[in-house]
Amino acid sequence: MSKKVTIDPLTxxxxxxxxxxxxxxxxxxxxxxxxxDMYRGIEKALIGYDAKVAQQVTQRVCGVCxxxxxxxxxxxxxxxxxxxxxxxxxxxxxxxxxxxxxxxYLLHFYTLSALDFIDITAITKYQGKDSGLxxxxxxxxxxxxxxxxxxxxxxxxxxxxxxxTNQNLNISAVKHYLESIQAMAEIHKMVAIFGGKSPHPVAxxxxxxxxxxxxxxxxxxxxxxxxxxxxxxDAYVPxxxxxxxxxxxxxxxxxxxxxxxxxxxxxDENGENxxxxxxxxxxxxxxxxxxxxxxxxxxxxxxKDGKKDYAPMEQDSEHPLSWxxxxxxxxxSNGKYSWSKAPRYRDKVVEVGAVAxxxxxxxxxxxxxxxxxxxxxxxxxxxxxxDYNSVxxxxxxxxxxxxxxxxxxxxxxxxxxxxxxxxxxxxVPKNASGFGFTEASRGALxxxxxxxxxxxxxxxxMIVPTTWxxxxxxxxxxxxxxxxxxxxxxxxxxxxxIELARIVRSADPCIACSVH
Amino acid sequence: MTRREVLKQMYAxxxxxxxxSFLSFDDLLAMDKGEIAKPNLVWLHGTSCSGCSTSxxxxxxxxxxxxxxxxxxxxxxxxxxxxTGHQVTDMLERADEYKDFIFVFEGSIPMAMPHACMLGxxxxxYWVDKxxxxxxxxxxxxxxxxxxxxxxxEGMVTGPKPLADFISYQGIKKPVVNLPNCPMKPEQLxxxxxxxxxxxxxxxxxxxxxxxxxxxxxxxxRCTRHDDFTRKKFAKKIGDExxxxxxxxxxxxxxxDCPINGHNGNTNICIKAGHPCIGCAGKYFxxxxxxxxYDDKRPNERFKVIS
Numbered sequence: 001m002s003k004k005v006t007i008d009p010l011t012x013x014x015x016x017x018x019x020x021x022x023x024x025x026x027x028x029x030x031x032x033x034x035x036x037d038m039y040r041g042i043e044k045a046l047i048g049y050d051a052k053v054a055q056q057v058t059q060r061v062c063g064v065c066x067x068x069x070x071x072x073x074x075x076x077x078x079x080x081x082x083x084x085x086x087x088x089x090x091x092x093x094x095x096x097x098x099x100x101x102x103x104x105y106l107l108h109f110y111t112l113s114a115l116d117f118i119d120i121t122a123i124t125k126y127q128g129k130d131s132g133l134x135x136x137x138x139x140x141x142x143x144x145x146x147x148x149x150x151x152x153x154x155x156x157x158x159x160x161x162x163x164x165t166n167q168n169l170n171i172s173a174v175k176h177y178l179e180s181i182q183a184m185a186e187i188h189k190m191v192a193i194f195g196g197k198s199p200h201p202v203a204x205x206x207x208x209x210x211x212x213x214x215x216x217x218x219x220x221x222x223x224x225x226x227x228x229x230x231x232x233x234d235a236y237v238p239x240x241x242x243x244x245x246x247x248x249x250x251x252x253x254x255x256x257x258x259x260x261x262x263x264x265x266x267x268d269e270n271g272e273n274x275x276x277x278x279x280x281x282x283x284x285x286x287x288x289x290x291x292x293x294x295x296x297x298x299x300x301x302x303x304k305d306g307k308k309d310y311a312p313m314e315q316d317s318e319h320p321l322s323w324x325x326x327x328x329x330x331x332x333s334n335g336k337y338s339w340s341k342a343p344r345y346r347d348k349v350v351e352v353g354a355v356a357x358x359x360x361x362x363x364x365x366x367x368x369x370x371x372x373x374x375x376x377x378x379x380x381x382x383x384x385x386x387d388y389n390s391v392x393x394x395x396x397x398x399x400x401x402x403x404x405x406x407x408x409x410x411x412x413x414x415x416x417x418x419x420x421x422x423x424x425x426x427x428v429p430k431n432a433s434g435f436g437f438t439e440a441s442r443g444a445l446x447x448x449x450x451x452x453x454x455x456x457x458x459x460x461x462m463i464v465p466t467t468w469x470x471x472x473x474x475x476x477x478x479x480x481x482x483x484x485x486x487x488x489x490x491x492x493x494x495x496x497x498i499e500l501a502r503i504v505r506s507a508d509p510c511i512a513c514s515v516h
Numbered sequence: 517m518t519r520r521e522v523l524k525q526m527y528a529x530x531x532x533x534x535x536x537s538f539l540s541f542d543d544l545l546a547m548d549k550g551e552i553a554k555p556n557l558v559w560l561h562g563t564s565c566s567g568c569s570t571s572x573x574x575x576x577x578x579x580x581x582x583x584x585x586x587x588x589x590x591x592x593x594x595x596x597x598x599x600t601g602h603q604v605t606d607m608l609e610r611a612d613e614y615k616d617f618i619f620v621f622e623g624s625i626p627m628a629m630p631h632a633c634m635l636g637x638x639x640x641x642y643w644v645d646k647x648x649x650x651x652x653x654x655x656x657x658x659x660x661x662x663x664x665x666x667x668x669x670e671g672m673v674t675g676p677k678p679l680a681d682f683i684s685y686q687g688i689k690k691p692v693v694n695l696p697n698c699p700m701k702p703e704q705l706x707x708x709x710x711x712x713x714x715x716x717x718x719x720x721x722x723x724x725x726x727x728x729x730x731x732x733x734x735x736x737x738r739c740t741r742h743d744d745f746t747r748k749k750f751a752k753k754i755g756d757e758x759x760x761x762x763x764x765x766x767x768x769x770x771x772x773d774c775p776i777n778g779h780n781g782n783t784n785i786c787i788k789a790g791h792p793c794i795g796c797a798g799k800y801f802x803x804x805x806x807x808x809x810y811d812d813k814r815p816n817e818r819f820k821v822i823s
Contacts, residue, residue, distance in 0.1 A: 007601040009635050011594050014566045016635060037634040039626075040563050045671030050805040050818075056794055057802050060666045063567020063699055111573070115598055132582070135522050139585050149613055154590045158598035178579040185574040189783045196789030197779030198574075199567040199699050200796070203789040205807060210754045210790035302631070320673065326631040339632075421755040423790075427809055454814055501600055512565040 001025065005494050009037075010504055012112040014064045015511025017470070019482075021500060023491055029500070032479065032486035034470045034509075036340040039302070042516045044318045046460045051077055051428040051451050054460060055205055058447065061462070062513040063199045064107065067100035067191065068440030069462070069513075070204040072447040075436025077206035080429050080449060087269040088422030089208030091412045094266050095221065096195045096204060097438075098409045102228060103187035103198075104441035105354075105398040106236060108508050110180035113395065114173055116502050117243050119163035120155045122170035132178050133171065159496040164246040173243070176235040183231040190224045193217050208423035215418045222413060229406045240399040244381055244392045251383055254391035254485045254503035259348045260356035261468070263289065263446070265439035266408060269415055275408050276357045276401075276439060277364040282348055286363035292437075292446065294463060297342040297474035302326060306336070309344075309475055313433075313448050316459045339515040342471035342480060343463050351481045352443025352468045353507065354397035355388050370404055391506040428455035440465050442508050466514035469507045482507050523548060526586055529577050533703040534729070535710035543714060547587070555713055556617035557584070558608070558647055559593040559657075562640050563633050563667045563676060564623025567699035568658040569595045575702045576781045583706070587713060591617065605636035608643060611650040618712060619651035620705070624660045624667045625682045628675025644679070645686055653712055654679060654692045657705060662694035662726075663799045670804075680725055693718050694725040698796035703777060704730050724799070726771070735767035735793050738775040752810040754790055764808045766795030 002025075008018035016037035021029045042061055046054055055073040059066035071093065078085070085093070124144075126137045143152040150157065164170065188198040194211045195201025203210045211217070244251070259282050266275035278289040295309040304319035321329065321336070329335035344350075361367050362374055362385065377400065378384060387393055416422075433450040443465030452458040471480035479487065482504055491497050527541050546552045559569070573580050584590045591614060592599065592607050599607060611617070621644065626632035630639035648654055656679040659665035667676045677685065680692040695704050708727065711719045719727045736742065744750070745759040754763065761768065770793055778785040786793055795801050805812075805819050 008637060009594070009601070009604055011597055011600050011604060014595075015561065015564075016633060018634070018637075038563055039629070039632040039674065040667055041671075041673055042666065042669075045669055045673075047671060048804070049669075049671075049802075050808065052807045053802060053805065056806055057666060057669070060565055060567065060698065063565035063570050066565075066567065107570070107573075111595065120598070131522050132579070135519075135582065136585075138519075148589070149610065150591060150607060153599070153607075154584075154593055154597040156598065157603045159600060178581060181573055181579045181581065185576060185781070188574050189780045192780040192783040194789070196784055196786040196791055199570050202786045202791045202794060205754075205791070207754070212755060212790055320629065320632070323629065323631055421790075423754050425753045425809065454818070456818075497601075 002030070003494060005491065005497050005500070007497065007500060010501065013505060013509045013511070014062065014513065017509055017511050019486070019500070019504060021486055023494060027491045027494065029486050029489045029491065032483040033337050034472065034480060034482050035338045036470060036511045036515050038511055039320060039339040039515050041318055041320065043460045043462050044316070046457050047316065049457050051449060051455055051457055052206065054449060054457060056202065058462060059200055061516045062510055064510060065100070065104055065441045065513065066200045067097045067204070068438060068445050070201060071097050072436040072438050072445050074204050074206045075438060076434045076447040076449045078434070079436060080432040080434030080451065081206060081426050083207065083424060083426055084271055085208045086422060086424060088213060088417055088420050089424065090267055090269050090271050091416045092194050092209040092211065092213060092422045093204060094412045095409060096191055096201055096209065098266060098405045099187050099190040100198065101405055101441055102232065102402055103184050103191070105402050106180050106184050108398065109236065109240060109395060110177045112508070113505050114177055115155070115158070116498060116505060117164060117247060118173040119170050120174060122167055123174055125167065126171055128171070130175060133175055136174070136178070159498040159501060161493070161496055161498040166246055169242050169246060173239050176239055179231070179235065183228060186224050187228055190221050190228070193221050205423070207425055210423055212421050213416050213418055218413065218416060218418060225409055225413065232402050232406055237399045237403060240395055241381065244396055247392060250392040250502070251387040251390045253489060253499065254506055255389050256351040256481050256485045257349050258389050259283070259350045260359055261345050261350040261352050261444050262356035262360050263437040263439050263444045265357065266405070275367065275404065277361045277366045278437070279360040279364060280345060280350065281360055281363065282346065286360060288364065293346045294343055296463070297344065299475045300336050300338060300472040301341045302329070302336050302339050312446070312461050312463060313450065313459055338472040340467055340471055342474040343467055344474055349478055349481055349484065350468060352465045353394065354401050355394055356443060357439060358397040358400050359385060359388055373400060373403060391502055394506040430455050442466055442510055442513070443468065462516055464513045464516060466510045470509050470514055482509065526578055526582065529575060529583055529706065530710060532576060533706045533710070535707050539710050539714045552713070553616070554588050555652070556614045557588040557590045557620065558611065558617055559620040559622070560643060560647065561594050562621060562623035562625050562644070562661070563674065564660060566595060568622045569593070571699035572702045572705060574780060575706060587709060588618070608647065611647050614650070616652050617650070618653055618655060618709065619647050620655045620657050621661050621679045622657045624664055624676035624678050626674035626676050628673070632674045644682060648683055648688055648690055651690065653718060654683065654690055655705065655708060656680060656692060656694045658700040659696040659698040659796060659801055662696035665698060665801055669802050691718050692725050693721065693727065696726065696797040697772065698801065701777065701779070730773045731771040733771065733773070735770050735772050735774050739767055739787060740775060741787060760787060760792040762810045763792045764806050765792035766798060766803070767793035770795040770798040772797045
């Protein structure tokens with residue numbers, strides 16, 4: 001007899017996500033449905049606003065990776081303007097988005113994911129002298145004896161499962177879990193130095209970065225960057241590797257389609273030679289990005305337009321279901337089930353994110369430093385590039401990206417010319433259109449803009465990383481990327497389906513982004 | 517490090533957010549001994565972007581988790597809690613059992629389309645109504661929860677209501693503190709939490725339910741470029757010195773304490789980053805035209821406040 005296991009809500013991700021799986025007799029997932037449960041409708045609401053407003057509004061699609069939307073939106077408008085930045089413009093933008101990327105990956109690993117692998121209750125057996133850990137130990141012990149309804153919340157209740165019993169790993173990771181919050185706050189300061197504030201940096205505008213880089217600001221950034229680099233090298237990367245060693249089986253669990261897509265990320269000071277090379281791997285074959293053959297299906301999405309697939313910018317309005325129509329779909333066995341749409345690249349279900357960035361850049365051969373790093377990590381862990389298509393592969397790739405980015409930030413920082421403005425002012429172009437592609441923390445991000453004869457927005461569209469990953473089925477009934485990762489997974493205990501939570505969290509879904 | 521030293525470190529946060537005028541170190545000791553009860557805390561996301569939660573993690577000095585566990589009992593936070601799936605809905609359903617709890621809400625509540633924000637197969641309207649009724653005090657974290665913000669910009673179809681409007685629409689009487697800012701400033705939320713746990717009351721609020729301490733002045737009044745304004749020295753393009761008024765600065769109509777308490781532990785503010793204030797804490801955020809050129813010739817009505 002088959003059994004349904006539903007997780008609603010999935011916490012420790014961005015936003016409202018529900019997923020429903022069907023398990024067969026042996027506890028193996030045979031079907032999965034991911035439901036993005038939140039809708040705002042930002043892109044079409046932008047119509048009629050000034051083109052420069054898009055930067056400030058679209059970054060508020062997401063409070064976790066706003067930098068990427070700010071950048072994509074600025075790139076789209078610059079594309080419409082036919083504008084190339086000056087050197088400081090490219091460099092300062094890298095310093096903002098690169099730093100933000102590091103913050104986001106620490107947040108994902110420590111705050112959102114680590115305690116799915118690390119046993120927080122191991123703290124009760126802690127014997128050392130670290131004051132932070134002792135305080136936590138006291139607190140947990142007191143809580144467990146308190147007789148409260150939910151003692152030790154927010155750490156309990158949790159899915160009970162076979163967590164690692166490696167006490168050293170548990171303690172060091174919990175210590176870094178606490179320390180990472182300070183490390184992240186410091187990286188946000190790096191973003192704020194040139195971005196104005198973080199989250200939601202204002203200073204990335206079409207034309208460059210509005211902040212004039214003073215010597216003082218550059219030095220402050222450098223101090224924080226050194227500390228960040230130390231945390232990444234001494235805590236984050238070793239912790240990811242240790243978790244990978246403790247959970248080797250997770251290099252086989254959560255396999256996606258294997259087809260990958262990413263866009264260029266972090267140009268040099270001339271706006272060329274990207275650090276990560278955009279491209280696609282389809283059926284194992286890498287190809288540099290030439291065009292974007294994207295079509296979006298809405299067959300299973302809560303919109304009235306489900307009959308055909310749309311190319312980007314083909315629609316200038318959206319038609320969400322009413323409450324009545326929504327309820328009717330809920331009652332159908334094969335009805336619409338998500339606010340997310342289902343984009344497909346060259347008619348393929350692709351996965352986007354750190355794995356796509358690492359694997360595609362590796363295959364492009366354009367970044368020898370990355371290839372050396374990947375080879376050495378693979379030898380250390382006894383894995384192959386194909387193992388990256390897994391829960392642990394996704395965590396590992398974020399660590400690899402972080403190491404590459406942090407080194408690049410040091411180099412870019414030294415190239416900034418102090419005092420020189422990295423911004424070129426240009427009027428909003430009338431009756432123009434443009435696109436901006438970049439990589440967000442969670443993967444390939446694209447914005448498109450069209451302006452009218454007053455420079456106001458005539459149409460706007462975003463296709464966002466998590467839309468690719470947690471998309472529902474498409475018009476050909478093919479399951480989305482995360483749905484495919486879930487199918488085939490064996491669940492040990494249906495009441496504590498930690499395997500499923502680990503898989504979905506490994507994709508770092510961001511629902512606010514995906515639906516916008 | 518002794519327990520007392522740990523608490524001293526913790527108290528530095530109280531000082532940093534300006535709460536030491538009413539919360540003493542002795543209070544903290546009493547709390548540690550269990551002589552002062554800690555309030556419970558339940559945090560929910562409506563149609564939000566999680567930016568306020570992310571911002572909340574940025575408290576300086578001591579890990580936020582320590583602060584939360586020391587000063588409150590966090591029953592639920594969507595981005596921190598280990599609870600997943602039905603464990604979450606169980607915790608929320610049992611809200612009646614928590615004595616004295618603070619309800620923090622981020623994002624807004626889609627009224628015209630309840631299905632635009634669901635949790636555990638129930639619309640957000642159900643959860644917010646339930647939790648608000650049982651709570652002692654409600655805090656609207658960020659501009660969306662306070663005024664609607666991005667979620668309620670002209671052109672939106674979900675009919676969102678900010679928290680305070682929802683509460684009065686449901687006919688509930690409950691103290692609400694609005695903390696607009698996009699994203700919310702973590703120090704402001706901590707200040708309100710500390711104030712509540714000491715006094716069981718809200719700090720003094722203005723007509724928009726904002727703490728006067730933070731929202732008593734406009735950005736313009738205390739702006740580092742205010743002198744340029746009085747001397748009529750205006751920036752003509754990004755990068756120029758001078759008041760940014762003619763590039764679209766909203767500081768003149770936006771009440772906020774940015775020039776005194778900047779973002780990210782006072783690291784920077786938008787105006788120091790060479791960018792006009794975008795009025796992110798204002799009631800009319802986002803405006804139809806924000807950053808523009810000095811000689812923008814588009815008709816005046818295009819610049820008007822909407823929403």
